[in-house]
Amino acid sequence: MCKNFGVTVALNHVNLTLKSGEIRGLIGENGSGKSTVSSIVAGMQKATSGEMVYDGKPWNPSNTLEAQTNGICMIVQEAGTIPTIPVADNVFLGHEELFAKGPFVDHSK
Known part of the structure; x- marks a missing residue:
């Protein structure tokens, strides 16, 4: 390429x-x-x-x-992440349903 x-x-x-x-x-x-x-x-x-x-x-x-x-x-190292949320939340942004427990994210998963 x-x-x-x-x-x-x-x-x-x-x-x-x-x-x-x-x-x-x-x-x-x-x-x-x-x-x-x-x-x-x-x-x-x-x-x-x-x-x-x-x-x-x-x-x-x-x-x-x-x-x-x-x-x-x-996952880019430059800008593009949301600085006010944890790294794991940035990594799985848009896929919260994988970790959802009702309307909340189950952070233990």
């Missing part, structure tokens, strides 16, 4: 294979493309070229909601 921002090349023919159950870390210097590739997989932005395959089918989420509905999401 490739990603350009104008004349700036952020990703130059990146190839990444992940298998079910694997845990991987993307490590590299600032500006090496870690967040860019992650955000493309998670539907936050589009690749300039290339293709992705997820679960044996072409993967090109139109937005983060589509990606999240299909089991892929990204």
Whole structure:
């Protein structure tokens, strides 16, 4: 996959294979493309070229909601979290029903 921002090349023919159950870390210097590739997989932005395959089918989420509905999401380190609520609440924001007990969130779950 490739990603350009104008004349700036952020990703130059990146190839990444992940298998079910694997845990991987993307490590590299600032500006090496870690967040860019992650955000493309998670539907936050589009690749300039290339293709992705997820679960044996072409993967090109139109937005983060589509990606999240299909089991892929990204928690960003930058702004985008709600500072007045706990980390766990930020992680599961929008999925409170998984932890609901009536109209309240069961934080012990």
